[in-house]
Amino acid sequence: MNPTIQTLLLIQGVLVGLLTLAGLLVWVERRLLALWQDRLGPNRCGPGGILIFVADGIKMFTKEDWIPPGSDKPVFVMAPAIIVVTALIAFTIIPLAPGVSILDLNIGILFFLALSSMGIYSTVLGGWASNNKYSLLGGLRMSAQMFSYEVFMGLSLMGVVILSGSLNLHDIVKAQSGMWFVVPQFLGFLIFLFAGLAETHRLPFDMPEAESELIAGYHTEYSSMKFGMFFVGEYVGVTLISAIIVTLFFGGWQGPLLPPVVWFFLKTMCFILFFILLRAAIPRPRFDQLLAWGWKFVLPVALLNLIATGAIALARGN
Amino acid sequence: MATIHIDGKPYEADPEKNLLQTSLTLGFDLPYFCWHPALGSVGACRQCAVRQYRNEEDTQGQIVMACMVPAADGTRISIEDEEAREFRRSVIEWLMVNHPHDCAVCDEGGECHLQDMTVMTGHAYRRFRFRKRTFNNQYLGPFINHEMNRCIQCYRCVRYYKDYAGGRDLDAFASHNHVYFGRSEDGILENEFSGNLVEVCPTGVFTDKTLKTHYTRKWDLQSAPSVCAHCSLGCNTLVGTRYGGARRILNRYHYDINGYFLCDRGRYGYEFVNRPERIRHPLLHEGAHDTETYSKPETCSADVALKEARIRLRRANRIIGIGSPRASLESNYALRSLVGEDNFFNGLPAAESHLVTVALEILRHGPVRSASLREIEEADAVLVLGEDITQTAPRMALAVRQSVMRTPRETARKLGVPAWHDRAIRDVAQSDRGPLFIAAIDETRLDDVSTAAITRAPNDLARFGFAVARALHPEAPPVDGLSESDTTLARQVSDALANADHPVIITGTGLGNEALLQAAANVAWALLRCEKPAALAFVVPEANTFGAGMLDGRPLREAYDAVSSGDADTAIILENDLYQRTHDVDVDRFLGGLKSIIALDSLRNATTDRAHVVLPAGTFAESDGTFVNNETRAQRFFQALPPEGDIAESWRWLGRLAAGSAPSEEPAWKYLDTIIDAMVADYPELRGVRDAAPSADFRSNGARFPRSPRRFSGRTAIHAQFDVNEPSPPADHDSPLSFSMEGSTAVPPASLVSHYWSPGWNSVQALNKFQEEVGGANRGGPPGICLIQPEKNLHPFFTEIPATFRRSGEKFVVLGLPHIFGSDELSRHAPALAERIPHAYVTISDADARARGVSEGDQLVLRIFGREHKLPARIRPKLAPGILGIPMGFPGHAGLVFPVDGHL
């Protein structure tokens, strides 16, 4: 097959797969939350309520698309697009199976970091453009939160880079054939987990939207599909972070018996479920606690981890 | 000023007042029933008990009734004293023993003084488990509902009705716990002021019967301050509305005018607002006068009506505007500026217009003040010249009735009886009454308290007035040929007036006699020349007669002439039924001569039936505007109802009419304040109108004053049958009031008070909190501004004394007899009031009746202008021979301008 067509098909597959997954995650999350709260959750629409995401989609497409007067219109419209676009683009570098990824980039990790830092603009600008004080506060929180956690998100990954000696994700996965990096880089994994949560502003780190304080934060004024894009962007983001964790720390597609893609999918799903469990169980910290925790605890630990890893690597003499 | 100590704290007090009044003024919540600021104290209910101490050392003290103890310097009392409280609580428990469990179906519920006092004293549970005493109720006429079970024997009703209002048919019967307040048998309460029993009774024995037919609790009545539209006195009222209709009228305290009381016409005449004959939509009347049988008018939208009216105005050769004494000052002014000065007519027949001008000129150029009702109440000598004020200005009659107590009160004061001690004063006074002289064509309802009452023909009444003036001052013109007895009486009157400190002369336009006004002016001027601060009170027929007069319109006659000369072909008729003003032949000729008639009115009448375009005008309840009362006091009335559908104030319609055809074109005046500004700019004399009430941008703490009481209910359901989404309340750009329950909770300026309520005081007695001192002036001063202030320089006496009345042959002079119920054009439509309208009749003197063999009740045929009126005869012994009287404004002879000549 023509490699171009092959790539296009892959793109198509990833795109459709991801968006379907994001939709399904809506249902999965609700059912799981209900499960952990002794409820039933959505169970009316389709078998086991699975078609709820179709209903949600229809609802979102048909709702009134409201742009508040006084908002910064172009920025307001642009903001939700950014989060979906960046999250989707970041997926191009995820190795789904040996040699199978849309882009085989030699600076894969950096590419991911760059795009995740771009994704922040969505919430920050959305919050600003709404011309609403709660939204603005949400946007401000997002920028502060992101700025804090992105620093050690990068640092936490450097341990993996040192161990694998490459920024290429395929190489990193291959480097884990002996042992998953989660073992030597357990600290790095934990830090990345925190940072990933903060970056995707998932609970318990969802301060930018904190319903109890900011109504809905940056997306207070959003409705219809613009809100839907924030919604989809969040689930794609969760999937992305899970996929990256699997790739960097849990051996990516590697696994016995089953085909690599299945292994990759199963591992990713595990982390997605873990994220949902976190949401069900952990309360939201205060915003200043979050920042203090980041700067005063996680950053030093990340630096220590980096230094230790570098020292060990040097001591082993590359 | 005295210092009194209440619960150990010193307070400034007026020693002329009693302790109860003082405590209430100071803001203490002291319960009371039998005391009323206008009725004084009798100490009957034992409710206002406090402990009084002799001096600082006295710890024992004694329980006294606060209403019976003066607030003398150094008085020490305790309101909070445990025993006094227990006393008050047990008194109310006894009062409640026989009080039925029917608050839920009692019209007083929610505004009941008894409820308030029960809560205030803390009597929360009834321990009485025995059988309750009951009474049968009486039918008391269409105004008052009687429910005797609820009575707590405070005696306020009989004290008001008999002692204050001079009624004879309500009394206390039986004894001990059977005391019964009512008539000796079922029947209509005769007194013209019976309606005040509703407010005087502290509980639900006497309730408003018209309210009962469309009952609404006080907390649900959206109210606005208004001015009574039914006579020239301008009594202040509160109009309560609900569900788009007026539901009742309550007295709005005005220190200088109505005080605590209204007449029954003012209180019950409001129901015309809700009548089916109301014009609620514009009407188009094609070919109204092409065919003799009038086509049925068709309702149309406001735009269509305005378009049609504008087309007609554009086609017109000359447009004349006919104003009205019952329309507001603003509406008359709007019409005047729409048609121009030369084309504006004040809507009054020539004779009346002339009388109004004469009265205004006397006030403008004479040095004599116009007396307020408060001044009349406090006058110590009153001369009523020619006017039957009980019928034309009823509330003034009540004031005159109080004035006769002024001299006995003075006697009592010299004996050391304080002014509030009602029982003692009446004991001192016995049948002693101050000087009150009534000169009228027939007996009047005030004769029972008068010193002397004479009945003469109108000219002779004027002559009598001139004679009094002459007796007072030698410069006044002499009256020749007066009878001996009249000369003696004139001397007696002049002595009484000259000896008084505050003499008041009352006259009016009711008899259509210019000389009467001049005679009254002469008496007043003569008194002023004797250094007496005499005041003059004119009574004019309608709410805004003086206002219409002050806009210098010309009389109706000239409008008729303008049409008959072929000059004018289009007329705008403002709230004026010409068939009530002038003879129908004239009106027919006038209306027939017009190409286009545009009428604005609130009720359908003979004139609107002939108009090509009828625009629905708001009544007093739906309008903002200003009336000028009989003392030239400009007072503002406000919308109590947001106008429904197309109804709007006349001045608003006229503004739209003036705006031209383009829909974008703004009316000349959009808001009340803009038209008032325009009017004041045109008429410097009306300057005071602007200050009669605060302008629309007035705010208290940044908020408007709410029209609805704070506990207004049903907001989210009241319109829900039309649309479940609640409409926003109507905006009001014309006044500082809002159609809502939200707004300032401060006490508003008196002209903006829309309901009386204060925490713990749900009844009308909450009024105490709206006065500078209880029973005193309104907080922030009484509303309204007197437009005409007297000049200092003395005016020369009028010298034209009319000839004495001589009957010429078989001709009779027919006079109009005003009726409190029936003569007023609007209130006649109120169903309750209509029940009280007598059948038309003709009065004839004893001598004439005997000469013609007429006996009481015989059908007489009276020919006036060649038309025959068949009326039953009433023989009046005191009426002058040669004079007949027929009731004014009654159907069948509505348009007659009195006096007229008639033949039997």
Added chain:
Amino acid sequence: MFSMLKTLWLVFKHAFHKRVTIQYPEEKAYLAPRYRGRIVLTRDPDGGERCVACYLCAVVCPVDCIALDSAEDRHGRRYPSTFRINFSRCIYCGFCEEACPTYAIQLVPDVEMAEYNRQDMVYEKEHLLINGQGKYHGYNYYKVAGLAIGGKAKGEAENETPPVDPKSLF
């Protein structure tokens, strides 16, 4: 940190607990007899309307969702000529029931009042009035109130003496 892990574990364990959800339209929850649901207007034991249009329910309603207008029949008995409750505003607080001096207005355990059209939530008197006494049996307001109405003259209510003749002295 440990507590968070414990929390995670505890929450996870809930996945195996019994569900508390009741599948509503198929299964119905138990509602106590005094549950505050739909509002009805009841009748007295004689079949007459209990409501005397005293407006107390309207004034006590915190959301102002009750509007009524009173009228009187030929015999002086007062009743509401219209009685409207906007159930789309009602918060089922039961204040109206507490305020009612005649036990006329009562809340019954009926909660199935959802409508597709909000306008259908506006109930008029004919929708509210039932042919029964509701929760309070045997009570008849006019039997204890002093007012004379058709069928009951003065002095015929409970605990009342016959009317006094005011023309006698004792």
Added chain:
Amino acid sequence: METAFYIVAAIAVLTTLRVVTHTNAVHALIYFIVSLLSMALLFYLLGAPFVAALEVIIYAGAIMVLFLFALMMLNIGTAQDEQERSWTRPGVWVGPGLVSAVLLGVLGWVISEGGQVRGQSDYVAPSEVGVALFGPYLVAVQLAALLLLAGLIGASHLRRHERRTIMSDEPAEPSSDRSTGSKTGKGGIG
């Protein structure tokens, strides 16, 4: 690749122009981000993917977010817009325009003299960048770090100073100028 380069370069120039000319600070910043992104693309096209990624992460990501953060904290209203507009009147452009024209001339001269853009990229590995920074350019890097540190301390100092002045300027008592409420006299229902 040539076409891509020129397109990206054009975007970079245009967006940078908009950064300077735009009166809305946030919009200008967004243009700045786009400009930085196109710079990163230029780096990539020129064979320095590592630098490109760093450009995006550090400049477009972190620093610009900080800028945005600061801007959003400022209450920029229409008054500032007006001020901005007055600053960007045509007359203001003369000086910068002249300087830019000179620069353009120099650029043209350099290109015509044989200076050339490298069309085809050579891959520059991350390690090479690291080695370059910590080798020949060590002093420059340290100096830059010092400069940044100085800036950091300076900002911190200014902030402290500001806070102290704010505290000392605070009035001792709340303003006694209350709005004139309605007079609630004795026993009134204020």
